[in-house]
Structure formats: C-alpha cells, structure tokens
Amino acid sequence: MFPRFHFSASAARPPLVRERKYVSDRAGAAATRALVSAWASPAPDFPEGELESVYFDTPDLAAARAKADGDSLKRKVRIRWYRGAATGRRRTAWLEIKDRVGSARDKVRHACECSADFLDSAPLRDPAWTKLLRDLAAKAGFPVGHGLFPMLSIAYRRYRFTCPETGSRISVDWALHCPRANPDFLPFAREVASPAVVVEAKSADVWHWPFGPALEGAGFRIESFSKYGLFTERLKQGAFR
Numbered sequence: 001m002f003p004r005f006h007f008s009a010s011a012a013r014p015p016l017v018r019e020r021k022y023v024s025d026r027a028g029a030a031a032t033r034a035l036v037s038a039w040a041s042p043a044p045d046f047p048e049g050e051l052e053s054v055y056f057d058t059p060d061l062a063a064a065r066a067k068a069d070g071d072s073l074k075r076k077v078r079i080r081w082y083r084g085a086a087t088g089r090r091r092t093a094w095l096e097i098k099d100r101v102g103s104a105r106d107k108v109r110h111a112c113e114c115s116a117d118f119l120d121s122a123p124l125r126d127p128a129w130t131k132l133l134r135d136l137a138a139k140a141g142f143p144v145g146h147g148l149f150p151m152l153s154i155a156y157r158r159y160r161f162t163c164p165e166t167g168s169r170i171s172v173d174w175a176l177h178c179p180r181a182n183p184d185f186l187p188f189a190r191e192v193a194s195p196a197v198v199v200e201a202k203s204a205d206v207w208h209w210p211f212g213p214a215l216e217g218a219g220f221r222i223e224s225f226s227k228y229g230l231f232t233e234r235l236k237q238g239a240f241r
Contacts, residue, residue: 020209022199022220029174032197033159035218039211040161040170046082052155052179053080053096054124055228056133056148059185061236064151067229075099076228077144079132081119083155091116095136097144110140124150124182152189152235153180154227165210168203178231189235198225 024032042048056077057063066074081093090113097108114132122128129150137144155177161170174197181189199220201209216222 018203018205020201020212021223021225022201022212022215023223023225024197024218024220025195026219027197029157029159029172029197031218032172032174032199032215035214036159036161036170036172036199036211038214039165039209040163043160043162043169046160048157048159050083050155050157051080052083052119052153053078054129054150054153054180057151057232058147059149061151061185061232064229064232067226068233073099077133077148078228079119079129079136083120089116090114091119093119093132095133095140097137097140097142108140108142110136110142112136112139124153124180125184149182149185151182151185152178152228152231154178154231156227163201163209163211166203168201168209170202170209170211171198171200173198173200173227176227176230178235181235186235192231192234194230194234196225196230198227 055063056079063074063076076096076098078096078098079093080096081091092111092113095108095110095112099106112132112135118128130148133148133150134143134146155175156173157175159172161172162168163170175193176196176198177191177193179191183189199215201212203209212222
C-alpha cells in the first residue's frame with residue numbers, strides 16, 4: 001500500500017552557491033565542533049540533528065559513476081528528512097535535485113509530509129519510494145523520476161552553523177553510515193559505516209573561509225567528497241568480493 005503524501009505549495013530553489021568540503025578520518029566530532037565554533041554561531045533553526053537521505057540512481061549507477069569518473073557536470077537526486085523531527089506519526093521530507101558544475105551547485109528543493117515509519121524503515125525495493133519521487137518531482141515541475149530507483153540510504157549526525165564574517169552556512173557531519181540498500185541492485189550489500197568527519201561551507205559569493213587554515217592545520221584535507229559516492233563504492237566492492 002502506498003503512503004499518503006501532502007505537498008507544499010511551491011518548490012524552493014536556492015541561488016547558485018559555491019561549496020568547499022574539509023574531510024578528516026581521524027578528527028573527533030566534539031573537537032571539530034569546538035574549532036568551527038570559534039568562527040561561527042549555531043544555526044537558529046535545526047542547529048543539531050540526525051539526517052537520513054535515500055539516493056536515487058539508474059540501474060547502472062550512472063550518478064555514482066559520474067562522481068567516480070570526476071565528471072564536472074553531476075546530478076544527485078535524493079529524498080531527505082530529519083530523523084526524530086516528527087509531528088505525531090508524520091514527518092517533513094524534502095526532494096532535493098542537486099546539480100553540480102565544478103565547485104558550484106544548483107538545487108531544487110520541494111517538501112512533503114509523509115509517514116515517519118515509512119521514511120525510517122520501509123525497504124528500498126518498496127515501489128512507494130519511486131512513487132514518492134515521481135509525485136514530488138512532478139509537483140516541483142522538475143520530472144526526473146523515470147528510470148531512477150532508490151539505491152541506498154545514508155544517515156549521519158550534523159551540527160549547523162552560520163559564519164558572521166562571511167554570511168555563509170557551515171555544517172559538521174559525522175557518524176556516517178549506510179543502514180539500507182536496495183537488494184534488487186546491490187544484492188550482497190550490508191550496513192557499512194565511515195569514520196569521516198566532514199565540514200562543508202556554502203556561500204553564494206565567498207571563496208575563502210577564515211576557519212579553513214585551522215581545519216587544515218588540524219589534519220583536514222580539502223576534497224570533493226560525496227557520501228553517496230563513498231558508500232556506493234564500498235557496497236559495490238562488498239558485492240563483488
């Protein structure tokens with residue numbers, strides 16, 4: 001049975017922004033939070049929470065392959081929500097269609113309300129995921145659902161900040177793990193986790209962030225990091241051992 005969905009009035013399309021990611025496999029979340037806090041303040045909305053995203057891809061994993069091949073033009077399609085942020089048994093989820101050109105990205109975002117139990121626990125081979133994607137994409141005026149299927153989910157903890165000096169948004173992500181995969185496409189996949197801590201800075205007009213040198217001094221490296229690319233590769237390796 002398909003869950004019931006309730007759509008918002010219109011899609012929100014943020015302006016084109018630049019992103020920079022700092023990644024460490026050794027940093028602790030608390031120490032990283034303290035370091036970023038020296039330059040930034042907790043975000044006024046959702047300063048801390050646990051997110052989960054279901055990523056959609058073609059059966060031959062075209063989106064994952066574009067990341068692995070280093071293509072400058074990439075697209076991610078996902079449905080994202082905050083775990084625990086429920087009203088009764090309903091929860092807000094967002095369709096996000098994220099296009100990247102080099103270090104810049106453009107994102108279409110559209111919200112709906114649906115069952116918290118469905119989002120948190122429905123198996124990814126459930127056709128309701130594909131229906132949700134197609135309904136949301138059509139409502140947003142950005143029909144991308146055909147040929148895409150839910151591949152895996154990624155969950156993690158996040159701290160969110162704003163930088164008064166630059167006006168940019170900053171997030172610190174840790175406890176990254178993949179709790180679900182679609183057995184129709186990744187038949188031998190299992191739950192996997194990553195020790196990575198990821199600091200991401202986003203701004204429409206800033207190239208350099210004041211906390212960057214401190215992060216690099218603490219062992220963070222600047223890289224084009226993709227949670228979806230990381231876990232897809234890990235699961236593919238597990239599938240073909």
